[in-house]
Amino acid sequence: MTYAAPLRDMIFTLEEIAGIGEIATLPGYADATPDLVQTVLDEAGKFAAGVLAPLNRTSDQQGSRLENGVVRTPDGFRDAYAQFVAAGWNSLQFDPEHGGQGLPWALAAAIQEMVTSACMSFSLCPLLTQGAVELLGSHGSAAQKRTYLTKLVSGEWCGTMNLTEPQAGSDVGALRTRAVKDGDRYRITGQKIFITFGEHDMAENIVHMVLARTPGAPPGVKGISLFIVPKFLVGPDGALTDRNDLRCVALERKMGIHGSPTAVMAYGDNGGAIGELVGEENRGIEYMFTMMNTARLSVGIEGLAIAERAYQQARDYARTRIQGRAVDGSDVSAVPIIRHPDVRRMLMTMRAQIEAMRALVAFVAGSVDRAKRHPDSAERARHQTTVDLLTPVAKAWCTDTGCVVTSTAVQIHGGLGFIESTGAAQHFRDARIAPIYEGTNGIQAIDLVSRKLARDGGAGMRELIAAMRMTVEAAKSGGEGQFLATHLGEAIGQLAVATDSLAAVVKRDRTTALAVASPYLALVGTVAGGWLLVKAALAARRRRSDAADNDGYLAAKESIARFYAANLLPQAGGLAAMVLSGGDSALTLTEDQF
């Protein structure tokens, strides 16, 4: 049940798919030299494997506990978090003006993968802080930045996101938490549910970012404001003062991520929690959107990360579990199950899905860096379109695929996969939340179709398809490349037809279009994953012609692309057919007929 960071594939993917070399030439990213990237990845790999990975199992068994109003995280979390902060892992991608290290998001994404693979429950704490940092960095006043940002960037204080209420889940606009002006501050009252790390013992202060409604605010999302509501109030000198009027009233019992406290939070039981308005009233949702892309990408990374952890465990098990004879009769004694073709197929499928997800995440993270830092505004806008289009895909496709891969890992373990002591079941349970939070995957698909595709009639997606076709041309250089070019070309053609059709349907019949939004998102993810694996295979071949491939890594990269093209890309045909003609039939039963 150990974990080793897949450093070789991470570096290759950063170089060939994210283009970290080019990113390092953008203003502000000059520090991201190859040596530094290598060192950061090596050190993070050691930290993840040595400090965090051992906590995964014990934290699942122990869980976080609420004792007399205090949340105790699992044994080892406090100490690991102190080390995490001291080593600077919290501040990697944040602005140096507030104590961050200003490194590219593409690199931070690889580190996030390691931390999450090692212990997903633990990883959620810095993930939520990241959201608070982005919100305050973009919309906080100078005083708010001075008071909160440096401590959040370093990780000395943690952040949370408080959107959800019992009646307001996907429909955030239904929230009722109230904020009433009291001098230059506000008094917050209401209840929030499902708040990740809403209360815990890992940091001296917790800065809650709370969405609430002021009296007389317009209904729905247009009447929501954003507030900073710290657990301990902060004096003018930056020292902590009074305990604010907020508390954790319960922790949820959950299917997975037991180490992560999921809190029911009560605000204002004793007169109102003191909150500071961020920006202007009624613009809270707009502010939330600024951090949504990176938050969603980070949750997509969870799908990838947990899949990688499950794969490593399943692979090791398949090498040691002796069962059955070799199908070709080559061995008279019983063999490890990794020799059986069906087990090989499962491992190969997992590996191909994981490498496709890693490539997609790296591609989107690299686009985030270019959209932020490219000196040419037209280029920034072009990369932002890619980020906007592919973020819901990275979130939903990677987290759905994460569930599939962790399920396959259970299958490889046979009966022991279903038995908790093996640990395979934990990965499967932990992975299941990622398609639900940070906007359910259904909501991601709606975002992709009704906002991203509809707003430009599919132009952004067509531009991406044109880039994919260039890879097909590059692959047509004969031999193996021809095979990849044929399969990828066919899948891209299916994506293009489905895109044209859906871009037209969404304009005239939104209901039918949204009934096939999820298959369309899966189609985009499947084809984009295949595209990036073919790109990786072409790069691997180029590298092989320049230097020896002693450990066979580069040759494997080509084999993985071939496997994906032959076994996973054909799904594109079925998904495209669903997009073209599946919508009407999904809506034929009346509600009573279910």
Ligand SMILES: Cc1cc2nc3c(=O)[nH]c(=O)nc-3n(C[C@H](O)[C@H](O)[C@H](O)COP(=O)(O)OP(=O)(O)OC[C@H]3O[C@@H](n4cnc5c(N)ncnc54)[C@H](O)[C@@H]3O)c2cc1C
């Ligand atoms: C472990 C955990 C941690 C969480 N952490 C946080 C946190 O830190 N902060 C926070 O604010 N929230 C958090 N959440 C809440 C989470 O974001 C919500 O659960 C999620 O947004 C879905 O809301 P809901 O549960 O009310 O489901 P609902 O909105 O009731 O959705 C139920 C189903 O209906 C579908 N659906 C709903 N509306 C539509 C629509 N308009 N069109 C199509 N389909 C629709 C959904 O896709 C879903 O399949 C957490 C939840 C969990 C379980």
